[in-house]
Amino acid sequence: MEIQRVVRDLVTTKRNFWLASKSLRVVENASGKLEVAVDPIGCKPGDFVITIGTSAARLALDDPKITTDLTIGGIIDHWSEEDW
Amino acid sequence: MEIQRVVRDLVTTKRNFWLASKSLRVVENASGKLEVAVDPIGCKPGDFVITIGTSAARLALDDPKITTDLTIGGIIDHWSEEDW
Amino acid sequence: MEIQRVVRDLVTTKRNFWLASKSLRVVENASGKLEVAVDPIGCKPGDFVITIGTSAARLALDDPKITTDLTIGGIIDHWSEEDW
Amino acid sequence: MEIQRVVRDLVTTKRNFWLASKSLRVVENASGKLEVAVDPIGCKPGDFVITIGTSAARLALDDPKITTDLTIGGIIDHWSEEDW
Amino acid sequence: MEIQRVVRDLVTTKRNFWLASKSLRVVENASGKLEVAVDPIGCKPGDFVITIGTSAARLALDDPKITTDLTIGGIIDHWSEEDW
Numbered sequence: 007m008e009i010q011r012v013v014r015d016l017v018t019t020k021r022n023f024w025l026a027s028k029s030l031r032v033v034e035n036a037s038g039k040l041e042v043a044v045d046p047i048g049c050k051p052g053d054f055v056i057t058i059g060t061s062a063a064r065l066a067l068d069d070p071k072i073t074t075d076l077t078i079g080g081i082i083d084h085w086s087e088e089d090w
Numbered sequence: 091m092e093i094q095r096v097v098r099d100l101v102t103t104k105r106n107f108w109l110a111s112k113s114l115r116v117v118e119n120a121s122g123k124l125e126v127a128v129d130p131i132g133c134k135p136g137d138f139v140i141t142i143g144t145s146a147a148r149l150a151l152d153d154p155k156i157t158t159d160l161t162i163g164g165i166i167d168h169w170s171e172e173d174w
Numbered sequence: 175m176e177i178q179r180v181v182r183d184l185v186t187t188k189r190n191f192w193l194a195s196k197s198l199r200v201v202e203n204a205s206g207k208l209e210v211a212v213d214p215i216g217c218k219p220g221d222f223v224i225t226i227g228t229s230a231a232r233l234a235l236d237d238p239k240i241t242t243d244l245t246i247g248g249i250i251d252h253w254s255e256e257d258w
Numbered sequence: 259m260e261i262q263r264v265v266r267d268l269v270t271t272k273r274n275f276w277l278a279s280k281s282l283r284v285v286e287n288a289s290g291k292l293e294v295a296v297d298p299i300g301c302k303p304g305d306f307v308i309t310i311g312t313s314a315a316r317l318a319l320d321d322p323k324i325t326t327d328l329t330i331g332g333i334i335d336h337w338s339e340e341d342w
Numbered sequence: 343m344e345i346q347r348v349v350r351d352l353v354t355t356k357r358n359f360w361l362a363s364k365s366l367r368v369v370e371n372a373s374g375k376l377e378v379a380v381d382p383i384g385c386k387p388g389d390f391v392i393t394i395g396t397s398a399a400r401l402a403l404d405d406p407k408i409t410t411d412l413t414i415g416g417i418i419d420h421w422s423e424e425d426w
Contacts, residue, residue: 007294007328009284018140020131021164022150030140032093036292040120040174042091042140047272056270056282056294059327061145061313066274066325073150073163075143076091079325080273090292102224104215105248106234114224116177124204124258126175126224145229157234157247159227160175186392188383189416190402198392200345208372208426210343210392229397241402241415243395244343259378259412261368288376299356308354308366308378311411313397318358318409331409332357342376 007056007079009090010035012049016042024073031078033057036090043076054085091140091163093174094119096133100126108157115162117141120174127160138169175224175247177258178203180217184210192241199246201225204258211244222253259308259331261342262287264301268294276325283330285309288342295328306337343392343415345426346371348385352378360409367414369393372426379412390421 010033018030029045033055043057046067056079063077064070094117102114113129117139127141130151140163147161148154178201186198197213201223211225214235224247231245232238262285270282281297285307295309298319308331315329316322346369354366365381369391379393382403391414399413400406 007282007326009292009294016140017167018164019167021140022131022142022161024150025163030091040093042093047274056268056273058274058325059144060311060315062316062325062327063144064146064149065316065323066276071149073142073146073161074091075146077274077325079277080270083269083271100224101251102248103251105224106215106226106245108234109247114175124177126177143228147228148230148233155233157226157230157245158175159230184392185419186416187419189392190383190394190413192402193415198343208345210345227396231396232398232401239401241394241398241413242343243398259366259410261376261378299358308352308357310358310409312395312399314400314409314411317400317407318360329358329409331361332354335353335355 007058008035009082010055010057012051012053012055013040014051022073024071028072041076043078044072044074045078047078047081049078049081054082056080056082091142092119093166094139094141096135096137096139097124098135106157108155112156125160127162128156128158129162131162131165133162133165138166140164140166175226176203177250178223178225180219180221180223181208182219190241192239196240209244211246212240212242213246215246215249217246217249222250224248224250259310260287261334262307262309264303264305264307265292266303274325276323280324293328295330296324296326297330299330299333301330301333306334308332308334343394344371345418346391346393348387348389348391349376350387358409360407364408377412379414380408380410381414383414383417385414385417390418392416392418
């Protein structure tokens with residue numbers, strides 16, 4: 007899993023059916039690279055999270071038909087800019 | 091998922107059977123790296139999109155037999171060169 | 175999918191059973207990085223192709239038991255060094 | 259598999275159900291990049307380990323429903339900073 | 343598939359059950375990056391090999407329950423430092 011920081015929400019009005027009802031967050035890694043993750047937990051900007059990739063991203067959701075390749079798996083309790 | 095921009099269509103007359111009837115788009119990321127994605131939505135050059143990789147790319151299509159490893163999952167509503 | 179160029183054939187006399195009867199090609203990307211792909215189409219050196227990764231690489235072949243992680247999916251009609 | 263070094267434990271009180279009962283470790287690679295792996299073996303900080311990615315990460319656990327994309331597969335017997 | 347060179351054997355006394363009976367090799371790529379692969383063929387240090395990743399790594403073995411994400415698929419007949 008990767009350690010990433012939540013940047014903001016992502017709005018995509020015109021989107022794939024399977025992703026339709028899910029919250030999407032823009033996340034960044036230690037290098038500043040941006041990606042988009044499904045958030046089943048309810049994170050807010052600034053939270054440091056672990057993100058799950060590969061097929062596990064789908065299985066981490068209640069409905070594995072949600073076609074994501076990146077899902078937020080947890081909010082890290084103690085993590086700061088320096089730990090990264 | 092990645093955030094990418096649609097560059098143009100891709101024409102491949104001689105192609106794999108499973109990809110035969112699908113629209114392919116050349117997409118680029120923030121670093122200018124090019125990839126090819128199946129487009130089930132109908133995007134036009136310049137659109138900022140989220141792209142889905144891994145096995146989820148196949149499941150994001152009506153027919154999971156389409157052997158893609160990258161599928162456009164949605165058009166981002168508000169995104170510009172500066173957000174990247 | 176990636177855009178790659180066919181460099182040459184690859185000969186491996188001693189190889190895994192599942193790959194035994196398949197044509198292998200050395201392919202390179204825009205950065206010159208080399209990889210090996212199964213070629214179900216019949217490409218020649220210099221062809222620009224799209225290559226399929228992840229589990230879709232196996233499904234793109236007639237026999238999904240062929241244990242490849244990269245398969246040539248099509249020859250691009252119009253592509254040159256400048257487009258890369 | 260990758261060769262990584264265990265850095266420390268990771269605490270995430272608010273986490274995905276499927277990861278709930280598993281020990282998580284922060285691991286780093288030769289470049290200092292940090293990732294998070296499930297540890298079914300019991301490693302301590304400083305151990306050099308091999309980590310398993312892709313869908314094999316899940317299958318390496320007793321319960322393949324644990325939605326991890328990285329699992330520690332073994333502790334390397336003889337490895338030091340110089341071998342890396 | 344990647345083109346890699348076998349560096350040496352890897353010994354991990356304390357390892358995951360599913361990997362227990364398999365030969366592991368440290369392999370390097372053209373950039374000198376090290377990885378660990380299961381070797382079902384019997385390679386020796388210095389051999390240039392093709393390695394298979396993704397779920398195909400498991401399927402390339404007799405027993406797909408072996409939880410590897412990288413498996414040696416063949417020894418390349420003619421390859422040298424210059425071809426890399």
